[in-house]
Amino acid sequence: NAGVTQTPKFQVLKTGQSMTLQCAQDMNHEYMSWYRQDPGMGLRLIHYSVGAGITDQGEVPNGYNVSRSTTEDFPLRLLSAAPSQTSVYFCASSYRSGGAREQYFGPGTRLTVT
Amino acid sequence: TQLLEQSPQFLSIQEGENLTVYCNSSSVFSSLQWYRQEPGEGPVLLVTVVTGGEVKKLKRLTFQFGDARKDSSLHITAAQPGDTGLYLCAGERQGAQKLVFGQGTRLTINP
Numbered sequence: 001n002a003g004v005t006q007t008p009k010f011q012v013l014k015t016g017q018s019m020t021l022q023c024a025q026d027m028n029h030e031y032m033s034w035y036r037q038d039p040g041m042g043l044r045l046i047h048y049s050v051g052a053g054i055t056d057q058g059e060v061p062n063g064y065n066v067s068r069s070t071t072e073d074f075p076l077r078l079l080s081a082a083p084s085q086t087s088v089y090f091c092a093s094s095y096r097s098g099g100a101r102e103q104y105f106g107p108g109t110r111l112t113v114t
Numbered sequence: 115t116q117l118l119e120q121s122p123q124f125l126s127i128q129e130g131e132n133l134t135v136y137c138n139s140s141s142v143f144s145s146l147q148w149y150r151q152e153p154g155e156g157p158v159l160l161v162t163v164v165t166g167g168e169v170k171k172l173k174r175l176t177f178q179f180g181d182a183r184k185d186s187s188l189h190i191t192a193a194q195p196g197d198t199g200l201y202l203c204a205g206e207r208q209g210a211q212k213l214v215f216g217q218g219t220r221l222t223i224n225p
Contacts, residue, residue: 042217
């Protein structure tokens with residue numbers, strides 16, 4: 001199993017450009033999510049999905065879109081990149097075990113917006 | 115305002131010392147988790163606690179969930195340089211369908 005994979009690993013964008021961060025998992029997990037990580041702020045939830053065709057907003061959804069057409073894939077789209085979106089982005093998939101959700105994270109995408 | 119507050123945010127100690135990291139909230143959580151993250155990688159789950167008062171041990175690491183399920187602690191005995199990393203707590207509130215994370219504790223163990 002590859003687990004959770006993310007591409008690209010690094011990306012530099014100019015303000016106003018758009019792009020899609022890819023995320024895929026091969027563990028057949030129903031739940032997937034996107035986080036951004038900024039210094040001193042831990043991980044903040046952008047969007048999440050509880051299954052194919054279902055998505056919902058997290059704490060910081062503005063400027064990002066998601067879709068979930070398959071169980072395996074959960075791409076994150078930046079519509080018009082802004083310097084405030086410079087961050088490290090993590091995708092995660094999870095399942096329930098013993099009443100708790102256990103998350104598996106991808107290796108991250110480091111995005112710089114100039 | 116952070117729903118989960120971790121303290122301290124930075125900790126640098128010598129090899130062999132003991133340490134405790136705290137994760138506090140005014141909210142009740144149905145479960146609480148601890149993750150460790152190394153530079154350039156995603157967080158990796160260490161432990162999940164679901165019962166108030168629960169204590170779990172993972173070698174030299176001891177995790178405790180508060181009786182009221184509002185706080186948790188991570189205690190490391192005889193710290194080693196391999197324990198260096200960013201430690202994150204994360205909690206799930208009943209029926210919330212999402213995890214909230216603390217801001218993290220950056221731990222450095224000096225040889």
